[in-house]
Amino acid sequence: MLHLIIADSELELVPKELQNHPSIISHAKRRFKKPEEILLDSTYHHTALKSLKDGERRGRPDIVHLCLINALESILNKEGKLRVYVHTRNNEVIYIKPETRLPRNYNRFVGLMESLFKNRVIPKDLALLRIENKTLSEIIGDIGPDAVFIMHENGVLMSPQSFGRKLNEYISPAVIVGGFPHGDFLSVLEGEKISIYKEPLMAWSVVNEVLINYEGSLLW
Template identity: 70%
Template structure:
């Protein structure tokens, strides 16, 4: 079983410190929500992000959206060989059942995430998505993997096919992919660092390479 963790994902509700910012207030009003109920989104809240620490990398739910669409529709997931988790910058972990169908429409996805932050599980009766307060280290300890790999541009250069073969040879590997647009992990991440290409790649590209090459080597 391959465990993929989208770590330090820039997925969060609008922070309290900017709830009164016009960009947040107006966007919430247009959507018929209170400011504290909406997901921070750089597309709509760019001017408000300037007032936040790390504002240049925050408000990127689109990264999680694309990653989940690709992972959950993969052959590995359909064959029961994959588990995907989202760890947020605020140490929340989203557990995702393999049968979950993520909305293809981005606005519907954002609405789903807002409901998840509010209710901690959606839908309530099935809990296809469930959120818990948990650090990345606690999640890894819970999974109890045989080996942990961290995708990093300064990691050991490795051909995607070779990495896929390595993952397929390990019974319970964890691969950590950064869920942010640029920069480095904010905290120390334990695991063997791996780089699949000579230049930085977007998170969803990295995930696609990992999953497809893992599938190639699975018996």
């Protein structure tokens, strides 16, 4: 079983300090929602983000969407060998049941995340998704993996295939992938740093490489 953690993801509702910004108010109005109910999204809130701390990396629900849609539709997940967690910059964690079929359409995904931040669990009966306040080290403590690997551009360089084989030396390893566009992790991390390519890769490309090479070494 592989535990995939998308960590320090740039997924959050519009923070208090931006709720009065004209671009946020008008975007919320167009969506028939209140400013505090909508996701921060760099595509639409670019100007507002300029005044925010870490503004150049925040508001990226698209990265989370792409990572999840790839992970949940992977062969590894269909074989029941994957658990996925989304940890955010505000130390929240989203638990996603493996059988969850996320919206393929981005706008619907955004709506779903907004509903999750509001209701904390959806749907109420099946609880396919739920959110809790937790730091990255608390999540890892709960999982109790027998190894923790951090995908990092300054990590030990090895091929994705070798890394897939290495992961298979463990029963229940955890792999941490940064859910942000650039820069470094915000959380304090303990684990072995690994790099699978000589250049930085997008988060979803790392997710694909890790899952498929782990699967290749595990299943076939």
